[in-house]
Amino acid sequence: MNRSASIVGAGLVGSLWAVFLAKRGYKVDVFERRGDMRKAGFIGGRSINLAMSDRGWKALRKAGIEEQIRQVAIPMHGRVMHSTTGELTYQPYGKEGQSIYSVSRGGLNLELMNIADQHESVNFHFDHKCEGLDMNTCELSFTDTTTGKQNTVDSPLVFGTDGAFSAVRSSLQRRPMFNYSQHYLKHGYKELTIPPNAAGEHQIEKNALHIWPRGQFMLIALPNQDGSFTCTLFLPFEGEESFLQLQSDKQILDFFNKYFADAVPLMPDLLNDFKNNPTPSLVTIRCNPWTYKNKVLLMGDASHAIVPFYGQGMNSGFEDCTLLDQMVDQYGEDWDEIMTNFNKTRIADADGIADLAIRNFIEMRDLVGDPKFLLRKKIAAHFSKKYPDQFLPLYSMVTFSHTPYAEALREGKAQDELFERILAIEDIESRWQSEEVEQIFSSWLNNKQSMA
Ligand SMILES: Cc1cc2nc3c(=O)[nH]c(=O)nc-3n(C[C@H](O)[C@H](O)[C@H](O)COP(=O)(O)OP(=O)(O)OC[C@H]3O[C@@H](n4cnc5c(N)ncnc54)[C@H](O)[C@@H]3O)c2cc1C
Structure with a gap:
């Protein structure tokens, strides 16, 4: 041969x-x-x-x-979410010791x-x-x-x-x-930079992926070795808030000050980057x-x-x-x-x-700041800790396991059904560790196992 x-x-x-x-x-x-x-x-x-x-x-x-x-x-190790008023919320990606790497x-x-x-x-x-x-x-x-x-x-x-x-x-x-x-998203993206500070260090938390979720669009930032962050703005090409609407310096700065005010002082080259970098499609x-x-x-x-x-x-x-x-x-x-x-x-x-x-994409841009979504993450982490052999959150299955993706997608749909039932419970915020929740989980698990 x-x-x-x-x-x-x-x-x-x-x-x-x-x-x-x-x-x-x-x-x-x-x-x-x-x-x-x-x-x-x-x-x-x-x-x-x-x-x-x-x-x-x-x-x-x-x-x-x-x-x-x-x-x-x-x-x-996790996501740091930036609200419009600059408050930060942290969500670990997985269990202690699990990380993704830039x-x-x-x-x-x-x-x-x-x-x-x-x-x-x-x-x-x-x-x-x-x-x-x-x-x-x-x-x-x-x-x-x-x-x-x-x-x-x-x-x-x-x-x-x-x-x-x-x-x-x-x-x-x-x-x-x-x-x-081939299917194009309505969104394109633009790469921007947060440079290191005068001491050559990262200006925001280094060991995290930063997200500014804003519903139909978002900004993210991943750390680089030289102290900088590469930021990516994902935004529709057309529409009310879109690349099409960001033509003049004023339009660009107004948009960033409105939605990403805490990031603007960290990006001295914002205007240059925005105007000179391409806007590829997805x-x-x-x-x-x-x-x-x-x-x-x-x-x-x-x-x-x-x-x-x-x-x-x-x-x-x-x-x-x-x-x-x-x-x-x-x-x-x-x-x-x-x-x-x-x-x-x-x-x-x-x-x-x-x-x-x-x-x-919907989860990152729209849900990561939503209290119900955060509660879902908390309950999922609880199930994963209590039943490590029976429950692995979808994100962990995709990111930290070698489970075939098709199986992960099926599991994700099954987990959606589980959390739909759990989050519909009245006062779930205070009752997420109740017997009722445990029972829903057990019957969901039994059902899944009997179908397998
Ligand atoms: C904004 C963005 C962010 C991303 N973030 C992540 C991430 O965080 N994690 C992740 O896992 N993936 C991420 N990806 C996806 C990742 O970049 C791609 O999946 C990966 O680069 C695919 O590798 P590849 O070798 O198949 O193709 P490519 O990296 O595109 O390499 C193709 C190569 O073929 C060459 N080539 C093209 N045409 C010809 C030709 N006619 N003749 C000879 N050579 C040719 C090109 O020059 C290139 O060198 C991201 C993608 C984008 C756009």
């Missing part, structure tokens, strides 16, 4: 998957549209960070680079490339833009963006990890029986099948791009690598079996996390 593979896209998932394949002794060619970010000195660029959780860590552990990344990751996206990508590069069998080809796939031969075609020259590459295995607007997927889309959907992409001729496989955002509100886009892409690698063990490098089974089992999970991510 010719143990070689081509990977299209040296982003987070492509670079990590190159490490997995190289560890198995495959010869790997990675083709990336952009130049080598290591030469381009990305470090000076804007810092964008991502929340890494247990599914992501598991994949990095398997690749042997967990410790290296942990050293530069900042633990966020990591630099560029820094992580760079480390993954470096680790992949340490394997002699991995070759990166930068400035190589994939133009598509020949559907008869599965040959990939590329344009060298520095010379304009075109070339083709034939490889026994092709992995399309070229992101949400994948060229590999575009070729597959032209085949009959390929299902595809898309959910689903497709099926992810495979072609059991020779081509889509992974990461190329097969399942989701909105960022559960912090699971990269994590789910990294989990693709873990699960696929497990299947390589299971099926003894029989790629017909591996691709068939990966396609069969993983798409439902990708759909699950896509739905959960949209649902969490």
Whole structure:
């Protein structure tokens, strides 16, 4: 067997998957549209960070680079909510000792490339833009963006990890029986910065993810190693409160002073950032099948791009690598079996996390400040402590466990029914530890177990 593979896209998932394949002794060619970010000195660029959780860590552990990344990751133990009047409320994310971690996206990508590069069998080809796939031969075609020259590459295995607007997927889309959907949110986003203070320290609590929930929109902030925070404003493109309404300096400042007054003094470059940074859109992409001729496989955002509100886009892409690698063990490098089974089992999970991510947007922007929602969290934590083997809050299941996402979505719906009944109890605020609540929980649990 010719143990070689081509990977299209040296982003987070492509670079990590190159490490997995190289560890198995495959010869790997990675083709990336952009130049080598290591030469381009990305470090000076804007810092964008991502929340890494247990599914992501598991994949990095398997690749042997967990410790290296942990050293530069900042633990966020919970959410700090900022009210319009500047009051702060804190909600832990999980049990004592459980955190999500803020990591630099560029820094992580760079480390993954470096680790992949340490394997002699991995070759990166930068400035190589994939133009598509020949559907008869599965040959990939590329344009060298520095010379304009075109070339083709034939490889026994092709992995399309070229992101949400994948060229590999575009070729597959032209085949009959390929299902595809893309759905844009009405919201876009804008990245802003809270710089460090004069001493180089974080200006607000470092070990937390900050949220300014405002109903239809929100601002969030994640910490960086250099003392700064990367903030993201999620706001509708059009409507009463929208990007369209924020054109002049006065409109921008009035909006921020009205809704995020405590953040404004922390952002001296607010106006510049707001006017100069782009306003990208947010898309959910689903497709099926992810495979072609059991020779081509889509992974990461190329097969399942989701909105960022559960912090699971990269994590789910990294989990693709873990699960696929497990299947390589299971099926003894029989790629017909591996691709068939990966396609069969993983798409439902990708759909699950896509739905959960949209649902969490409503929770983050609208509910995290709602007293009933906070009470629900408190009762959920109580059940989880009292019945650790029978009850895991949905957020923990998605973030701190490896339960398949489709199962987590089903559990989330079941937990909604449970809390609907509990929160309907009169004076629930003072009676949440009553016998009545315990009885509702027991009957819910019995019902769930009998259906299983
Ligand atoms: C605002 C925002 C916040 C997010 N926050 C989180 C978070 O907190 N936690 C989390 O887990 N996820 C988060 N995500 C999602 C995460 O960024 C993605 O899921 C992740 O980057 C997907 O990795 P990927 O390798 O599949 O795709 P990408 O990272 O998009 O990489 C694709 C690569 O392919 C290259 N490429 C594209 N087209 C071609 C071509 N034609 N030829 C060759 N190369 C090509 C690109 O240059 C790129 O290097 C967030 C996303 C957004 C937008």
